[in-house]
Amino acid sequence: FVSTVCNFMSHEKCLKNVKIPCSCIAPSLVRVPVAHCFGPPGHYKKKFCTVCRKSLDSPAFRCEVCELHVHTDCILFACSDCRQCHQDGHLDHDTYHHHWREGNLSSSARCEFCKKTCGSSEVLSGMRCEWCGILAHAACYVIVPPECTFGRLRNMILPPNCVQLFSRNFSKLHCFRISENLQTESDEDDDVDGSTQGSTKDIQISTDSSKQTLKIFDGNDAVKRNQFRLISVPRIAKNEEVVEAALRAYYINDDQQEYELQTFTQQVLLSDDVINRNDAAEDSNLGSVFRESVPEAWIIRAKPKDEEVIRIYPAWLKVGMAYVSLRVNKDSTVQTVIKEVLPLLGRQKECLQNFKLVEVLMGSKQVQRMVLDNQELILNRLKDIRKTSIRQMNQTRFYIVENSKTIVQVNLFVGGLPPQLSPEEYTNILKEELAIKTNVVSVSHVYQAQGAVVLQISCFSEAERIYMLVKDTVVNDKPLNAVVIPGASKIPQNCCPLLVFVNPKSGGLKGRDLLYSFRKLLNPHQVFELTNGGPLPG
Ligand SMILES: [Zn+2]
Ligand SMILES: [Zn+2]
Ligand SMILES: [Zn+2]
Ligand SMILES: [Zn+2]
Ligand SMILES: [Zn+2]
Numbered sequence: 314f315v316s317t318v319c320n321f322m323s324h325e326k327c328l329k330n331v332k333i334p335c336s337c338i339a340p341s342l343v344r345v346p347v348a349h350c351f352g353p354p355g356h357y358k359k360k361f362c363t364v365c366r367k368s369l370d371s372p373a374f375r376c377e378v379c380e381l382h383v384h385t386d387c388i389l390f391a392c393s394d395c396r397q398c399h400q401d402g403h404l405d406h407d408t409y410h411h412h413w414r415e416g417n418l419s420s421s422a423r424c425e426f427c428k429k430t431c432g433s434s435e436v437l438s439g440m441r442c443e444w445c446g447i448l449a450h451a452a453c454y455v456i457v458p459p460e461c462t463f464g465r466l467r468n469m470i471l472p473p474n475c476v477q478l479f480s481r482n483f484s485k486l487h488c489f490r491i492s493e494n495l496q497t498e499s500d501e502d503d504d505v506d507g508s509t510q511g512s513t514k515d516i517q518i519s520t521d522s523s524k525q526t527l528k529i530f531d532g533n534d535a536v537k538r539n540q541f542r543l544i545s546v547p548r549i550a551k552n553e554e555v556v557e558a559a560l561r562a563y564y565i566n567d568d569q570q571e572y573e574l575q576t577f578t579q580q581v582l583l584s585d586d587v588i589n590r591n592d593a594a595e596d597s598n599l600g601s602v603f604r605e606s607v608p609e610a611w612i613i614r615a616k617p618k619d620e621e622v623i624r625i626y627p628a629w630l631k632v633g634m635a636y637v638s639l640r641v642n643k644d645s646t647v648q649t650v651i652k653e654v655l656p657l658l659g660r661q662k663e664c665l666q667n668f669k670l671v672e673v674l675m676g677s678k679q680v681q682r683m684v685l686d687n688q689e690l691i692l693n694r695l696k697d698i699r700k701t702s703i704r705q706m707n708q709t710r711f712y713i714v715e716n717s718k719t720i721v722q723v724n725l726f727v728g729g730l731p732p733q734l735s736p737e738e739y740t741n742i743l744k745e746e747l748a749i750k751t752n753v754v755s756v757s758h759v760y761q762a763q764g765a766v767v768l769q770i771s772c773f774s775e776a777e778r779i780y781m782l783v784k785d786t787v788v789n790d791k792p793l794n795a796v797v798i799p800g801a802s803k804i805p806q807n808c809c810p811l812l813v814f815v816n817p818k819s820g821g822l823k824g825r826d827l828l829y830s831f832r833k834l835l836n837p838h839q840v841f842e843l844t845n846g847g848p849l850p851g
Contacts, residue, residue, distance in 0.1 A: 327835075340392040340708045344410065347395040347676040349376040350486055350837075357382055357716070359419050361437040364390045364564070377491050377829060378837045380414045383677070388566050389676035392708055396443050398489075399476035399799055409473070411461040413454055443833065444470070450619035469799075471810035471836040478799035478838075479773070488797060490836040491828075498832040523548055528610040529559045530577060532702040536612060544716060559613050563704050572703070577610035582691075584840065615699040615706075619643055623691065625654050628671070628714040641691045648687040652799050654713055667716050675708045685711075722846050723776040723800040725768045727783055729791045732764035739766050746786050747779055754779070769797065799838055816843040 354372040364387035365677050366595045373380045376395060383391050396412050418439045422432030431439035431450045440454040441447070445464030449457060455779045478488055525548050535541060542562040545656045546555050556569040615746070620642040629633065637657045639650060647670045655661050655668065671693070674681040685694065698706045731737060736759050749768070753775050758767040770776040776797075783795040804810065813831045815824055824842075832841045 339394065340710075340782075343392055343675060344382055344671060346393040346680045346710070347396050347397045348393045348680045349381055349391065349395045349677050350378050350489060350491065351375070352377055352486065352491065354385055359434055362387050363415065363437070364388075366416075366437045377486070378640045378832050379412075379488060380417055380441065380833065381507045382417060387702065388677055393675040393677055396473075398473050401479060409461045409463070410446065410459040411447070411457065412444055413440045415440050415451065416441050416447060422448045424448060424453050425452045426456070427765075432726060460583040466834065468808055469811040469835065470808075471839045472808065473532065473806065473836060475801055475804050476799045476836070476838050477802065478797065479721065489797075489832065489840075490796065490842060491832075496700055514770070526609075527559075528556070528577070529562055529574075530610065531563050531704055532610045532613065533700055534702040534705070536577070543609065553678075556613075559611065560703075563613065565703055565707055573614055573615055573616055574611040575614045577612055581777060584603055613703055615696070615703060617696065619690070621692070621695070623650075623695070625650065626668075626710055626712045627658050628712045643690065643692050645691045647689045647691060648686065650691055651713060653800045658713075661789045669714050669716055671714050673712055674705060675709045721771050721773055722800075723770045723773065723774060724800065725770055725780060726765065726796040726798050727768060727779075727793055728763065728765040728796075729764065729788065729793040731763040731789050731791075733761050734764075742788060743768075747782050749779060750775055772782060810839055813840045814843055815840070 331346065332464050351374045354374050357369050357375055360369070360375070360382045362371070362373065362384045363381050364383050367384075369382055373382055373384050374388055378398065381391060381395070395691070416433075416437030416439060418432035418441055420430070420432045420434045421440075422430065422439055424431040424439070425447045426449055429450075431448055431453075433439065440449050440451055442464075444459055444461050445467075445787055447457070447464065447811065452571050454545045463472075513803050524545050526543050526545050530536050530541045530546055544555075544562050546558050550558075551570055552574075555618065556574060559574060560567065560569055560572060620640060621642050622638050624636040624638055627637070637654060639653055639657070641650060648665070649671055651665055651668050655665070670685045672683045672685055674683075695706070698709055727743070730742060734742075736756060739759060740751075740756055743766070744751070745752075750772075753772040754768050754770050756766050757769040760766070768779070770779065780797070783793045786793045812834065815828050815831065828840060828842055
């Protein structure tokens with residue numbers, strides 16, 4: 314059996330057992346949203362894209378800490394299902410589950426359970442846990458108990474719950490001390506940006522005159538970026554079939570009746586009024602879409618709803634994907650949602666003011682969290698997200714979160730200062746160059762010989778400000794550098810994490826590959842690159 318939509322391959326008889334989340338429902342299955350850590354695009358031969366399942370023949374992105382590989386124009390559809398390598402103060406879990414990633418196994422890989430071959434170099438097949446490395450068929454992995462014990466390297470792996478890092482807006486690359494200007498293995502100078510152009514390579518423009526090709530935009534965001542996907546439909550296709558095909562191009566699994574296509578016009582973005590008028594005008598047109606003068610470009614729009622069911626995830630539950638469903642109508646505000654959800658979660662006795670509703674966008678490159686205003690109308694919010702992008706709606710979750718006064722503490726290492734100064738002199742330099750606010754920043758360690766200090770910062774925005782500023786600051790002709798130091802705690806007794814130091818300049822430039830392998834084998838927080846945030850000389 315070979316699926317044309319997904320490039321998915323399986324034995325006919327195994328098919329009924331296969332439970333692979335395809336890209337349309339993957340976002341709903343993520344336990345803890347964790348963004349991936351993409352470097353610049355490179356050439357990865359014999360690897361397959363997690364989103365569209367096709368081989369990577371052009372420059373593509375890979376995650377530096379997990380096995381995710383994606384095409385440049387598939388990256389938006391990957392969801393934030395990377396390994397959780399540290400506690401981030403949000404939605405943390407204390408048990409470990411296998412972290413399954415599909416495909417890109419060696420062709421000699423054998424399934425742990427049925428002992429038959431499960432790897433392939435022809436298609437994306439087989440599953441592998443990114444912590445313990447066990448291998449299984451897509452049909453076999455569902456029967457594996459979910460808990461992961463980290464496999465043979467368990468005594469060498471730094472357990473994720475022993476590392477605390479409030480990464481918030483620091484880049485993922487930075488948190489794992491991965492240099493951002495990696496040399497790519499690219500030898501051609503392709504345009505790999507992918508942001509200015511739609512994808513044309515997946516779908517051949519049909520020369521068959523019974524078919525036509527349409528440009529489909531996903532909401533206002535796509536129009537602004539001029540990112541579209543092409544679909545090819547029979548000229549006699551019904552309107553519903555076109556909507557269906559458009560949704561499929563964006564990996565959206567919803568009922569096509571909830572969507573419609575709007576003619577692409579330049580005024581689309583001008584104002585809501587214009588959009589409403591266009592909608593009205595378009596309705597009368599829909600019947601005749603496929604007569605002469607067919608507009609080539611269309612935008613997917615969600616039809617307005619008077620009520621719908623939303624899922625609310627309780628952030629304090631450690632069991633993963635548990636949520637409650639709630640029907641909301643046009644009068645529902647964030648406040649009423651919180652009020653109705655608490656009894657469903659057995660917390661009706663508690664004060665509403667102790668809770669907030671957080672919108673989480675689970676993008677592949679970044680997980681964004683936004684606290685919603687209590688008076689905000691929830692249906693309006695949903696409408697706005699869908700207007701921006703239907704895909705974004707598919708990747709958005711609402712969490713109910715307890716307000717807590719967690720103590721913010723960011724440890725920031727600042728190097729490149731002149732050596733052999735007194736703590737007061739360092740503080741004065743930092744005050745002068747970085748205008749540090751001494752009420753929230755203090756110098757906790759001084760490394761005189763190396764000209765470096767560690768700052769303890771009790772305010773996120775101040776930490777982010779200093780971090781950004783340090784990169785552009787020069788003291789005595791030497792540029793400063795900054796590293797966020799994760800906190801470590803309570804490492805179990807039977808565990809002695811291996812620390813790996815790699816000098817990327819030695820060993821015939823194999824350094825990058827070596828770093829990549831170690832990061833995937835262990836916890837990336839254990840792996841240090843000597844030229845970038847590694848230990849100080851001496
Ligand atoms: Zn699908
Ligand atoms: Zn792809
Ligand atoms: Zn990843
Ligand atoms: Zn595992
Ligand atoms: Zn098997």
